[in-house]
Each structure stands twice: as structure tokens, then as C-alpha cells.
Amino acid sequence: MSERIVVREYARLTTSPLQKNTLDEAQISESAFDWLCDLAARFRSSGAALLQMNGRRWLRLDSYVGVLESPCGQIIEILPKHHQIDACEESARALLCKLIASALDSSSRTTTEAGLQIYKTSLSEWVMRQFLLAFDHLIKRGLRFDYLRIEEEQPFLHGQLDVVRQMRQPPGRQHLFNIRHDVFLPDRPENRLLQSALKLVCQSAQDAENWRLAHELGGMLMEMPESRDFAQDFRLWRNDRLMAHYQPLKAWCELILYQHMPKAVSGAFRGISMLFAMEKLFEGYVEQQLRKVLPKGASLRSQAREKYLCQQDQEKIFQLRPDLMLQLDDRPIILDTKWKLLDAGDRAHNYGLSQSDFYQLFAYGHKYLNGQGRLILLYPSYEKFNKDTVISDFNFNENLNLSVLPFDLEDEKSAASLIDRLMTGKSIGRH
Numbered sequence: 376m377s378e379r380i381v382v383r384e385y386a387r388l389t390t391s392p393l394q395k396n397t398l399d400e401a402q403i404s405e406s407a408f409d410w411l412c413d414l415a416a417r418f419r420s421s422g423a424a425l426l427q428m429n430g431r432r433w434l435r436l437d438s439y440v441g442v443l444e445s446p447c448g449q450i451i452e453i454l455p456k457h458h459q460i461d462a463c464e465e466s467a468r469a470l471l472c473k474l475i476a477s478a479l480d481s482s483s484r485t486t487t488e489a490g491l492q493i494y495k496t497s498l499s500e501w502v503m504r505q506f507l508l509a510f511d512h513l514i515k516r517g518l519r520f521d522y523l524r525i526e527e528e529q530p531f532l533h534g535q536l537d538v539v540r541q542m543r544q545p546p547g548r549q550h551l552f553n554i555r556h557d558v559f560l561p562d563r564p565e566n567r568l569l570q571s572a573l574k575l576v577c578q579s580a581q582d583a584e585n586w587r588l589a590h591e592l593g594g595m596l597m598e599m600p601e602s603r604d605f606a607q608d609f610r611l612w613r614n615d616r617l618m619a620h621y622q623p624l625k626a627w628c629e630l631i632l633y634q635h636m637p638k639a640v641s642g643a644f645r646g647i648s649m650l651f652a653m654e655k656l657f658e659g660y661v662e663q664q665l666r667k668v669l670p671k672g673a674s675l676r677s678q679a680r681e682k683y684l685c686q687q688d689q690e691k692i693f694q695l696r697p698d699l700m701l702q703l704d705d706r707p708i709i710l711d712t713k714w715k716l717l718d719a720g721d722r723a724h725n726y727g728l729s730q731s732d733f734y735q736l737f738a739y740g741h742k743y744l745n746g747q748g749r750l751i752l753l754y755p756s757y758e759k760f761n762k763d764t765v766i767s768d769f770n771f772n773e774n775l776n777l778s779v780l781p782f783d784l785e786d787e788k789s790a791a792s793l794i795d796r797l798m799t800g801k802s803i804g805r806h
Contacts, residue, residue: 378404378448378449378450379449379450379451379452379497380396380401380402380403380449380450380451380452381396381398381401381452381454381464382396382397382398382399382400382401382436382451382452382453382454383398383399383440383453383454383455383456383467384436384437384438384439384440384453384454384455384456384653385399385435385436385437385438385456386398386399386400386401386435386436386453387399387400387401387429387433387434387435387436388400388401388402388403388408388411388426388433388434388435388436388451389401389402389403389408389432389433389434390402390403390404390405390408390432391432398454398464398467403449403451404445404447404449406445406446406447406449407445407447407449407451408432408434410445410446410447411425411426411434411443411445411451412428412434414443415434424437425437425439425650436453438652438653438654438714439453439650439651439652439653440453440454440455440471440650440651440653440656441453441498441648441649441650441651442497442498442499442648442649443648443650444499444648450497450499452468452497452498452499453650454467454468454471454498455467455470455471455474455653455656456716468498468501470784471498471656472498472501473660473784474651474656474657474659474660474784475502475651475656476505477656477659477660477663477664478651478655478656478659478660479626479627479630497581497582499579499649500580500581500582500585502627502630502631502649503576503579503580503582503585503589503631504582504584504585505627506572506576506624506627506628506630506631507576507585507588507589507592509623509624509627510569510573510592510624511588511592512623513569513620513621513624514592514595516620518561518566519561519563519565519566519617519618519621520560520561520563524555524556524557525555525556525557526553526554526555527553527554528548528551528552528553528554529551529552529554530550530551530552531552532552532554533552533554533556534554534555534556534557535554535555535556536552536553536554536555537553537554537555540553541553561596561598561599562599562600564602564607564608564609564611564612564613565608565612565613565618565621565625566599567599567600567601567602567603567608568602568605568608568609568612568628568632569624569628570596570599570600570601570602571601571602571605571632572627572628572631572632573589573592573593573596574593574601575631575632576589576631577589577590577593605632609629612625630649653714654712654713654714656714657712657714657755658698658699658712660784661699661710661712661753661782661790662675662677662698662699664787664789664790665699665701665790665793665794667790668790668791668794669794670703670794670798672704673701673702673703673704673794674701674702675699675700675701675702676699676700676702677698677699677700678696678697678698679696679697679700679743680694680696682694682695682742682743683695683742684738684742695738695739695742695743697709697710697711697739697743698710698711698712699711699712700743701797703794703797703798704798706748706749707743707744707748708748708749708750708751708797709736709739709740709743709744709748709749709750709751710750710751710753711732711735711736711739711750711751711752711753712752712753712754712782713729713732713752713753713754714754714755715727715729715754715755716754716755716757716759716760717754717759717760717766717779718759718760719759719760719764719765719766720759720764726760726766726779728752728779732752733769733777736750736752736777737771740771740775740777741775744775746772746774746775747774747775748774748775749776749777749778749797750775750776750777750778751777751778751780751797752777752778752779752780753780753781753782753793754779754780754781754782755781755782755784756781756782756783756784756786756789757781760781761781761783762781762783762792766779780793780796
């Protein structure tokens with residue numbers, strides 16, 4: 376079994392010996408260290424930051440979470456820096472699983488609380504488990520087959536005779552018929568992708584139950600072909616009514632095959648690697664929870680794009696894209712999510728708030744709200760910043776206010792409480 380290292384966001388990694396690995400500091404192999412440096416260089420070339428060099432033999436991770444498997448077989452699992460500072464590994468992993476399930480918009484059937492608690496040892500095993508359970512359910516409901524047109528020569532007449540090709544047969548082959556016929560086969564894009572994902576799971580699974588179920592399903596589908604072009608087959612994936620029972624599988628299949636995710640890392644070596652930006656996971660979870668509790672007549676948009684900061688020679692530049700725009704009783708409200716832990720008692724250091732975030736919200740307020748209305752910054756709730764530890768409102772002017780609010784990832788009623796507060800027009804208050 377591959378060696379597994381468990382850390383969390385912003386942890387430090389080193390090749391030097393340590394007395395004990397912790398969630399904030401761990402020793403990794405020389406080869407894994409060098410591989411991470413190369414991987415970070417590729418991230419930087421695309422404008423993302425995976426880690427920072429902290430001395431010659433230290434690396435400091437950034438805000439990506441997930442699991443990485445190096446070519447030498449060392450697995451590095453990166454968990455979120457939980458809203459409870461002293462949170463244990465299991466609770467941080469449970470939170471990450473919930474956020475990933477939310478990002479994939481997975482059905483509740485495969486992401487129950489019990490399911491989140493089963494896999495306390497590996498995020499990748501949990502992902503594979505969700506895929507296998509959904510695939511097993513699909514098999515029981517039945518795979519979709521499709522007709523495939525076959526053109527061939529046969530010594531008997533079957534289907535439709537290809538008259539033109541038959542007339543061109545040389546004298547020595549006139550006893551063979553050129554025919555066309557349709558064969559009802561499972562060879563369709565969705566099934567090819569599922570077979571490719573299942574094969575990778577069979578190679579990667581180390582949990583005994585996952586290994587058993589993967590090979591059991593593989594034995595039932597031995598004749599199904601694999602996908603030769605993931606991107607093309609995903610484009611051909613049908614979303615009509617007849618394929619509705621395939622939809623819960625698509626997101627897990629995309630994740631396992633390294634397609635269409637915030638950040639995914641694939642390699643030629645065995646294993647599943649996946650990375651997610653915590654900012655995007657948090658933003659997606661907040662959006663999903665708010666959509667569940669929107670009152671009648673309200674609307675919620677994500678990533679509005681119609682406004683720009685300025686223009687030059689009639690050309691608009693610097694597009695402004697707030698995370699969420701809530702329309703409530705004909706009142707537009709801008710919401711922006713930030714994955715950062717604030718300290719409501721540290722007024723001397725502005726509670727940990729960023730000046731650049733305020734500049735950003737100020738621009739949103741003037742361009743989207745015409746300089747009057749309400750702006751919301753949402754941060755994860757934890758012991759130093761929650762509903763009982765209030766940060767008072769900030770005023771850009773007498774008509775434009777900014778509220779900094781906590782969002783509790785453990786409380787399913789947090790979204791409803793936020794909507795109620797905004798509908799009643801309550802300010803955050805003073806302390």
C-alpha cells in the first residue's frame with residue numbers, strides 16, 4: 376500500500392526528519408518534493424499558486440485541497456483548514472466530502488451523513504465509492520444501448536444489400552454479399568466513458584469493498600469498449616429524458632477522468648489525483664444552499680459579467696464579476712464569498728479583512744448598485760467569528776453599506792437565516 380501523508384491548507388512540507396507528522400507540518404520523500412516543485416511550476420504558468428518555496432527544503436501549500444499521488448507512490452491528502460482551529464482529521468475530511476458533493480450537485484442518495492463517515496482514511500477512496508455506488512444503481516436500472524451501423528462482407532444475405540458495392544465485386548468474390556445492418560450494442564459515448572472510469576478505479580482502489588465492487592462491475596461489462604477521446608465523448612453525452620438516470624454518474628465520471636473540474640492533475644502513473652480551490656468550493660456550497668431557500672419571486676445569479684470598471688477609446692476593460700447577485704423584493708444585493716478565518720475581536724488589525732476586498736466590493740457597489748444598496752461579504756463561521764461575535768457594518772457612504780457575515784457550514788439553516796436577515800433589512804449592529 377502506498378504511503379499516505381495527511382495535511383491541511385497552508386501546511387509546510389519538508390524532506391528533513393520530523394519528530395512527528397501533523398496536519399500543519401509533514402515530511403515527504405525527496406522525489407515527491409521535486410515532483411511537487413515541477414507541478415507548482417505548471418500551476419504558475421496557468422496563473423494559479425499551488426505552493427510557495429519556504430527555504431531550500433521547505434514547501435508551503437496554498438489554498439488547494441484534495442489528493443495528489445506522486446510518481447514514487449506517495450499520496451498527499453490535503454484537507455481544508457477547518458472552521459474549528461483544532462478540528463481533527465475526520466471532521467475536516469467530512470467537510471471536504473460535503474463540499475465536493477455539493478460542487479458536483481450529487482444526489483442525496485449517495486452522499487448521506489453515513490456515507491461521509493464511512494471513509495475516514497482516504498478522500499480518493501470516498502470519491503471512488505460514490506462513483507461505484509452510482510454505477511451499481513445504474514446497472515440495476517439498465518444500461519442504454521444504441522444501434523450501430525455495420526458494413527461488411529458475408530457469405531449470406533442479412534440486412535440491406537449494398538447494391539453499388541455488390542456490382543463492383545470482382546468475379547472471384549461474387550459469392551460474398553456486401554451488406555449493411557444495425558447491431559444493438561452498448562457502444563455509445565456515455566457507456567465508453569463509464570467503462571474507462573471503472574477501469575481506472577479497478578487499478579487504483581485499495582479499500583477492500585471498493586476493490587470488490589469495482590471488479591464485480593468490471594466482470595459484468597467485459598465486452599463494453601473504452602473511450603478513446605474523453606473530451607469528444609463528454610461533448611456527445613446526452614442529457615435528454617431517456618438518459619436522465621445517467622446524470623448522477625456524469626459528475627463523478629468527469630472527476631475520475633480528470634475532466635471539467637476546477638483543478639485536476641493526471642499523470643502516466645497509477646493513481647487518482649484531484650485538486651480543488653477551496654474558494655470555489657465554498658462559493659459553490661453557499662450558492663447551492665441559498666438556492667434551496669429562495670423565497671417566491673427572488674432570484675440568484677452567479678458570476679454576473681455585464682459591468683466593467685472603466686473603458687478606453689470606447690472599449691470596456693477590467694470586467695467586474697461578483698460571486699453572487701441576489702434579487703430580493705426588487706432590491707439587488709451583491710454577495711461575495713471569501714474562504715478565510717476572521718477574528719471578530721481583533722479590531723486593531725481590521726479583523727483580518729483585506730483592503731483589496733473592500734476596493735473590489737466598492738467597485739461592485741458603484742457599477743451594479745449605482746452607489747446605493749447593500750453589499751455582503753461572507754466568511755466561514757468558526758469560534759472567533761460566528762453569529763454571536765458580531766462585526767459592525769461598514770459604510771462607503773450614507774446609501775452604500777457593506778456587511779461582513781459568517782456562514783456556518785455545519786448548520787443547514789444558515790442560508791435561511793441569511794435570507795431572513797436580508798428580507799427584514801436588519802443591519803449587523805454595533806458592538
